[in-house]
Amino acid sequence: MVDLSINLNGLILRNPVMTASGTFGYGEEFADFIDLTRLGGIVIKGITLLHREGNPYPRMVETASGMLNSVGLQNKGIDHFVSDIYPRIKDLNDHIIVNVSGTVYEDFVVICEKLNDLEKVTAVEVNISCPNVKEGGMAFGTSCVSAAEVTKKVRNSFKRHVMVKLSPNVTDIAEIARYVEGAGADSVSLINTLLGIAIDHITRKPKLATLTGGLSGPCIKPIALRMVWQVAKAVKIPVVGMGGIMNTADAIEFMIAGASAVQVGTANFIDPLVTIKIIEGIEKYLEENNFSSVKELIGNMDCQ
Amino acid sequence: MKKRVEDLTIHNTQLLPGKFLLLELKSHTKLEHINPGQFVEIEVQNCKDTFLRRPISIHDVDYSGNTLSLLIKIVGCGTETLSRMKKGSKLNVIYPLGNGFSKSVVNEVLFIGGGYGIAPFLHLGKELNEMGIRPAILLGAKSKNDFVRLDEYSKLGELFLTTIDGSAGEPGFVTDHSLLIEKAGFFKKIYCCGPEPMMKAVAAYAKIYNTDCEVSLDNLMACGFGVCLCCITETVRGNEIVCTTGPVFNTKDLIW
Numbered sequence: 001m002v003d004l005s006i007n008l009n010g011l012i013l014r015n016p017v018m019t020a021s022g023t024f025g026y027g028e029e030f031a032d033f034i035d036l037t038r039l040g041g042i043v044i045k046g047i048t049l050l051h052r053e054g055n056p057y058p059r060m061v062e063t064a065s066g067m068l069n070s071v072g073l074q075n076k077g078i079d080h081f082v083s084d085i086y087p088r089i090k091d092l093n094d095h096i097i098v099n100v101s102g103t104v105y106e107d108f109v110v111i112c113e114k115l116n117d118l119e120k121v122t123a124v125e126v127n128i129s130c131p132n133v134k135e136g137g138m139a140f141g142t143s144c145v146s147a148a149e150v151t152k153k154v155r156n157s158f159k160r161h162v163m164v165k166l167s168p169n170v171t172d173i174a175e176i177a178r179y180v181e182g183a184g185a186d187s188v189s190l191i192n193t194l195l196g197i198a199i200d201h202i203t204r205k206p207k208l209a210t211l212t213g214g215l216s217g218p219c220i221k222p223i224a225l226r227m228v229w230q231v232a233k234a235v236k237i238p239v240v241g242m243g244g245i246m247n248t249a250d251a252i253e254f255m256i257a258g259a260s261a262v263q264v265g266t267a268n269f270i271d272p273l274v275t276i277k278i279i280e281g282i283e284k285y286l287e288e289n290n291f292s293s294v295k296e297l298i299g300n301m302d303c304q
Numbered sequence: 305m306k307k308r309v310e311d312l313t314i315h316n317t318q319l320l321p322g323k324f325l326l327l328e329l330k331s332h333t334k335l336e337h338i339n340p341g342q343f344v345e346i347e348v349q350n351c352k353d354t355f356l357r358r359p360i361s362i363h364d365v366d367y368s369g370n371t372l373s374l375l376i377k378i379v380g381c382g383t384e385t386l387s388r389m390k391k392g393s394k395l396n397v398i399y400p401l402g403n404g405f406s407k408s409v410v411n412e413v414l415f416i417g418g419g420y421g422i423a424p425f426l427h428l429g430k431e432l433n434e435m436g437i438r439p440a441i442l443l444g445a446k447s448k449n450d451f452v453r454l455d456e457y458s459k460l461g462e463l464f465l466t467t468i469d470g471s472a473g474e475p476g477f478v479t480d481h482s483l484l485i486e487k488a489g490f491f492k493k494i495y496c497c498g499p500e501p502m503m504k505a506v507a508a509y510a511k512i513y514n515t516d517c518e519v520s521l522d523n524l525m526a527c528g529f530g531v532c533l534c535c536i537t538e539t540v541r542g543n544e545i546v547c548t549t550g551p552v553f554n555t556k557d558l559i560w
Contacts, residue, residue, distance in 0.1 A: 025531035029548075032307040045533075053543050060524050060534035062356050067526055071533045074543060217355060269527035270347065270357060272398065273309055 002286040003293040004279070006040070006261050008238050009186045011123055011161045013040040013095065013261060016294055017251065017279045020242050020265030021046055021099035021125060021165070022071065026085055027092045033272040038279060040261060041095035046127050049107040051077040055132060056209040061198040066217025066244070067266060068196050070210040072132045073101055078111045082118065090120040097163070101127040101137060105153050112158035122161060126154050126185075129167030129192035131214045138192075141167040147176050148183040155184035163240065166190040166231070168220075173227050174234035181235045189240035189263060190231060191224045216266040218244040225257050232258025232299060246274070248281025255297040305336035307401060307529060311394040315371050317387075322450040324420070325376040325387045326363075329395060335370045338362060339404030340428030341520055341552045344374065345528035346386070347396040353381040359525050359547070361424045361497075362400065372399070375452065377420035401528045402551045405518055408432060410492035413439040415461075416478050416506050418498025419450075424520060426453070428495060429460030440464065440491070442481055444502065448472030479505040489513045496520075507555035517555040521546045 004015035018041040024030065027042040036042065054074025061068045075081075081098075089096060098121050102108045108126065115121050128141030128150050140146045147164070154162050164180045166173055168191035177188050193214025198207040224243020232239045241259030245251050246267045254262045267274045286294060316328035345357035364373040378387050389395070405428055413432060415425045422443055432439055438461040445451050448471040457463055464483050465473025474481050479502070491513075496506045497520040510517035523546045526532035530548035537546050538559040544550070 022533075023531060029530050033309060045531075054533065054536065057536055057538075058524055058534075059536065060526050060532065062354070062526075065355055067355060069526070069532065069534055074533050074536070266526075269532055270355075271309070272529070 002283055002291065003295070004283060006294065008240070008261055009161070011095065011186070015040045015279050015282070016255065016261035017275055017282070018097070018240070018261060018263045019043050019268065019275060020263035021127070023265040023268045026089050027096070028089055030272055034276050036092045039093055039275055041097050042093045043097040043099055043125055043263060044089070045075060046073045046099040046101045046130065047075050047078055047081050047111065048073055048101050049078055049110055051075070051080070058207065058209055059213070061207040061213070063198060063215065063217070064219060066215055066219035068198055068208060068213035068215050069193070070132045070208045070213035072210070073130060078114050082114055086118050090118070095122045096120045097123045097125055099125045099127050099165070100154070101130055101133070103133070105150060108150055108154050109157045112154055116159050123163055124154065124158050124161070125189060126150060126162065126164045129165050131167070131169060131193055131195045131212065132210065138167050138169060141176065142170050144176055144179040148179040151180045151183035151185050161186045163187045163189050165192055167192050168223060168227055169195050174230045177231040177235050181237050185237060187238045187240055188231060188235065189242065191220070191227050191243045194220055194223065216244070218246050220244045221250060225253060228254055228259050229257040245278070248278050248285060251278050251282060252285060252297060255294070256299070256301050258299040260298050305338065305400060307398065309396065309398050312397045314389055314391050314393050314395060317389065317391055319387060320452045322452055323378040324452045325378055325383065327374045327376060327386065328371050329374070329397065331370045333370070335365065335367050335372065338365050338372065338400045340431055341404030341424050342400040342402050343528070343551060344372070344397050344399040345401060348382040348385050351381045351385040356526055357398065357528065358382050359401070359528050361520065362427055363423045364426045364430070375420065375423040398528060402547055403549070405495055405520070405552050408435070408437060408493050411437050412490055412492040413437055414491040414494045415439050415441045416494060416496040416498070417441070418444040418478055418502045421498030421520070422457070424497055425495070426456055426460070429457070433460055438462070440483065442466070442478050442483060444478035444498070477505065478502060479509060484509060491515055494518070504560050507558070507560055510555055518552050519555055520552045521550050
């Protein structure tokens with residue numbers, strides 16, 4: 001029997017496979033398909049202080065080996081989450097990880113203070129990397145100073161694990177990661193989507209109502225792997241890797257690059273069973289390659 | 305029935321005039337009730353252009369044979385790839401998705417369908433027939449060769465046709481048909497599916513005569529089960545997810 005568990009700086013996961021925010025709803029949408037308790041953790045759809053309608057339609061374009069989206073954090077706000085959604089989902093998994101977004105620093109503080117009372121919310125994922133909102137969002141995550149400031153505010157207001165989700169739309173992601181670590185983050189997750197545009201050459205119109213959107217899917221995987229590798233070398237806190245993970249091999253590659261856990265995102269749209277297939281696949285890989293623990297994969301790249 | 309992901313077997317495949325594909329898919333387990341207007345998400349393999357699944361509305365259901373049929377307009381690489389698949393091969397399908405049409409509580413029912421939007425009306429018509437309701441069926445196409453399965457639709461109720469080039473039925477759009485003038489106010493329920501401009505015109509007609517009207521939307525979707533939030537439409541309640549709240553909406557709820 002191989003050991004799949006991961007200690008993510010105090011957050012004990014039964015296995016390293018989590019879901020990426022914005023691709024898994026609140027978890028309950030997958031209840032017909034999979035046993036949700038088997039996941040390492042469920043990272044739910046991003047939550048803001050107030051209700052957000054999100055961006056206008058169209059919000060999605062299929063691209064070569066991926067997709068662009070400009071959803072824009074549609075959600076009903078933290079109070080609705082606390083009163084209506086949390087009671088429904090709190091027992092779906094040991095780790096309900098809430099992705100938190102804000103337009104000003106104070107938003108993060110207010111949301112985190114409300115989340116403190118929800119004991120099944122074992123971690124927050126601080127979203128300083130959403131490319132699809134006009135204010136806040138990615139702007140926080142593209143400067144070292146503001147990334148550190150948001151992290152510090154969350155650190156001081158949330159009692160449990162603080163994971164910070166980094167943007168790839170920066171010059172030096174490792175530098176941002178170091179600032180976030182210095183400000184008290186327990187872990188970092190990366191990458192969020194890459195900013196992109198799609199244009200219809202016949203009509204000459206942009207394909208998204210907002211013009212720009214976030215690119216995800218296997219087309220971004222090499223960039224994501226490189227960034228995970230760079231950040232894992234730069235910080236001591238654990239790294240959660242994501243970006244185009246479609247199968248077991250992809251997940252293992254992220255761990256070899258230095259990730260202690262992974263998040264599966266866009267692949268959930270195509271195969272709602274994919275997370276469970278990856279968990280089973282990792283177990284089989286470890287057995288076949290004579291590893292006793294999944295921890296042995298972390299950063300275990302053979303560069304000889 | 306509960307949503308499931310299943311490898312369905314292609315029980316029958318048939319190319320129809322007007323670049324339509326009729327696919328009959330067989331489940332290995334018992335099919336429970338599927339609402340007319342519900343849809344499937346198909347994984348298309350061996351097509352370099354398709355990354356996401358393709359949402360296709362359910363055309364017909366045979367509970368005794370555990371098969372469901374899809375009437376697919378061949379428009380791109382994904383649907384073309386589907387049209388080349390052989391009988392006996394497997395397709396990975398998520399189904400049944402969405403809510404579908406509401407059950408009619410009145411007898412004066414009108415279907416209005418355009419293009420491949422006619423697909424869900426076979427299943428819906430059969431259910432209504434079982435309830436003793438024979439709908440009037442108004443279908444529109446560009447030309448007479450673009451109509452498919454009219455023999456099947458004519459069994460459900462009286463057929464009325466329009467074509468843009470005038471080659472069959474009355475010339476013009478569905479909303480130009482004389483039936484809508486002659487029987488103005490007669491119909492108590494309209495079910496509509498087709499291109500968005502057509503559905504908007506029908507919604508406007510329904511509003512004038514205060515007729516209950518449901519439309520099935522065909523928005524771009526990444527998932528089909530309510531997690532990507534890409535397929536939204538504006539409603540009186542704010543942005544709503546088409547794949548799980550719909551795809552069928554009452555037109556009085558839409559901001560059109």
